[in-house]
Every structure is written in C-alpha cells, then in structure tokens.
Amino acid sequence: MRGTQAPLKFAITSKGDETSNTLTQKIKTYLLDFDLQYDEDTPDLVISVGGDGTLLYAFHRYCRRLDKTAFVGVHTGHLGFYADWVPEEIEKLVIAIAKTPYQVVEYPLLEVIIRYINGGREAKYLALNECTVKSVSGTLVIDVEIRGDLFETFRGDGLCISTPTGSTAYNKALGGAILHPSLEAIQVTEMASINNRVFRTIGSPLVLPAHHTCMLKPVNDVDFQITIDHLSLLHKDVKSIQCRVADEKIRFARFRPFPFWKRVRDSFIAD
Ligand code: NAP
Numbered sequence: 001m002r003g004t005q006a007p008l009k010f011a012i013t014s015k016g017d018e019t020s021n022t023l024t025q026k027i028k029t030y031l032l033d034f035d036l037q038y039d040e041d042t043p044d045l046v047i048s049v050g051g052d053g054t055l056l057y058a059f060h061r062y063c064r065r066l067d068k069t070a071f072v073g074v075h076t077g078h079l080g081f082y083a084d085w086v087p088e089e090i091e092k093l094v095i096a097i098a099k100t101p102y103q104v105v106e107y108p109l110l111e112v113i114i115r116y117i118n119g120g121r122e123a124k125y126l127a128l129n130e131c132t133v134k135s136v137s138g139t140l141v142i143d144v145e146i147r148g149d150l151f152e153t154f155r156g157d158g159l160c161i162s163t164p165t166g167s168t169a170y171n172k173a174l175g176g177a178i179l180h181p182s183l184e185a186i187q188v189t190e191m192a193s194i195n196n197r198v199f200r201t202i203g204s205p206l207v208l209p210a211h212h213t214c215m216l217k218p219v220n221d222v223d224f225q226i227t228i229d230h231l232s233l234l235h236k237d238v239k240s241i242q243c244r245v246a247d248e249k250i251r252f253a254r255f256r257p258f259p260f261w262k263r264v265r266d267s268f269i270a271d
Pocket residue numbers: 050051052053054056077078079080081082129130165166167168169170171173228229230
C-alpha cells in the first residue's frame with residue numbers, strides 16, 4: 001500500500017469500445033481493491049484506455065488541472081505514443097500504481113491564443129499534438145510572423161503547428177521532423193504551399209525555441225477552420241493566431257523506462 005499518504009485518486013477514460021470498456025472495469029476493480037479512490041473530478045492519476053486519440057480526449061478533459069494530474073495510457077489497439085502499456089500488463093501496472101511512488105516526466109505543450117477583430121475576448125487553448133489552420137473556402141493566405149518580424153506570406157492548404165510529442169502525428173504526415181520531447185520547441189509545417197515565380201514560402205518545416213512566438217495574421221479572409229488536436233472549430237473575424245511553447249506541461253506517470261526513439265521505431269519501423 002501507499003503507507004500513510006492520502007489514498008491516490010484515479011480516473012479512467014475509455015475509448016468506449018467493448019474491449020476498452022471491459023479493461024477499464026477490470027483496472028477500476030483492481031485499484032479499488034487496493035483502497036485507491038475513484039474520483040472523476042479531481043484525479044491525481046488519469047488512466048487512458050484505448051489509443052493516442054483517447055489520451056487526447058483525457059488531456060482536454062483535465063487540462064485545467066495539469067499541475068495536479070498525471071496521465072498513463074494503455075492501448076487496446078496498436079502501440080501508441082501516449083498509450084504504451086498493453087492489456088496483458090495491467091496487473092503489473094495496477095500493482096505499480098498502488099505500491100510505488102511513481103516517477104513523473106513532463107512534456108511540452110503548445111499554447112494557442114486566438115484574438116478577434118472586434119477586440120475584447122480572446123480564446124486560449126493548449127494542444128497536446130498540434131494546431132492546424134485552414135481557410136474555410138479556398139486557399140489559405142496568411143502572414144507568418146516570427147518573433148515580431150514578418151517571415152513570409154503563406155499561400156496553400158494550411159499550416160500545422162505541433163508539439164514534440166505531436167510531431168509523430170499529423171506533422172509527420174506533412175513531412176515534418178520527429179522531435180524528441182525533451183526539446184522545448186514547436187514545429188511549423190506547411191500543407192501544400194503554392195510556390196511559383198510569384199508566390200514563395202520557405203518550403204521547409206521550422207522548429208522554433210520556447211522564446212520565439214509564431215504569429216499568424218490574416219491577409220484578406222478573416223474566417224478560419226482551426227483544429228486543436230481532435231477539436232475542430234470555425235473561428236470568424238480573426239485578428240491573429242499566436243502560437244508558442246506553453247508554460248504548462250503534460251505530466252506522464254512513468255513506471256518503467258520506454259525510450260522515445262524505441263517507441264518511434266516500434267511504432268513505425270519494427271514489426
Ligand atoms: P483520428 O483521425 O481518429 O486518428 C488519427 C490517428 O493519429 C490515430 O491513429 C491516432 O492513434 C494517431 N495519433 C494521435 N496522436 C498521435 C501521436 N502523438 N503520435 C502518433 N500517432 C498519433 O483522430 P483522433 O484520434 O481524434 O486524433 C486526432 C489527431 O489525428 C490529431 O491531433 C492529428 O495529429 C491526427 N491527424 C493526423 C492526420 C494525418 O496523419 N494525415 C490527419 C488529421 C489528423 P490511435 O489510433 O492510437 O488513437
């Protein structure tokens with residue numbers, strides 16, 4: 001048991017399919033048997049059962065208490081970047097949760113602040129994977145400022161701004177680099193930019209350090225389809241979209257080493 005400490009409060013997020021729900025029930029019963037407390041509102045530990053997508057949902061559900069909540073992911077499908085425990089290991093995981101003070105590793109997040117033309121309100125989001133910006137109709141035309149200076153006017157399908165742990169998701173499909181999550185950085189990747197004798201963009205992914213802000217400013221159209229991880233929203237009358245490394249971090253409970261590059265290899269190369 002956990003000695004004289006207050007019992008650990010846990011919550012479980014399931015992908016919702018039968019396998020994940022059965023496993024969720026099993027984990028919950030085991031942890032309650034160890035006298036841990038189930039608490040959906042203020043958990044110390046959130047166990048995500050499903051895939052990386054499930055962990056994204058769990059992250060957004062608890063993103064207002066990131067300093068107090070750690071996450072761990074069990075996958076019921078293929079190996080994930082956030083979900084790296086397999087169902088056959090859950091007894092081991094449950095015992096580790098119940099008996100050992102676990103180690104916590106922190107990974108960088110992306111902060112996105114959207115400001116609107118009519119002033120006043122602004123919307124702030126945290127992304128675990130990425131933010132994407134697309135036009136509602138036709139080509140996205142947007143000024144890209146880095147650290148206060150105009151870098152380029154982007155024309156194309158869209159832009160993707162990702163975190164290091166999100167670099168293996170949409171960013172990778174766009175030809176972005178895979179970034180080790182110990183790097184406090186964000187990466188800007190293009191989606192099908194228009195490049196010819198008239199229009200020019202850098203054409204390469206850009207990796208920005210924590211003290212550099214990337215600001216996107218509309219050129220003509222002010223309505224955009226903006227995604228934050230799995231959440232996609234239409235934003236109207238946008239004045240600017242500010243992206244930078246967030247002050248907040250996601251905390252993962254670590255019970256055993258699973259080096260990032262091994263996870264990359266196991267996910268994309270090894271059988
Ligand atoms: P989805 O379309 O149902 O799933 C997208 C896929 O991305 C799933 O296979 C998911 O893994 C995987 N994934 C999520 N985060 C990852 C990460 N950090 N590293 C490697 N793979 C990752 O959408 P969803 O489940 O709601 O997830 C939203 C995410 O989809 C977005 O954040 C974006 O990164 C990704 N996406 C990718 C593309 C693309 O690659 N062309 C296009 C659009 C969106 P699981 O199966 O384990 O859940």
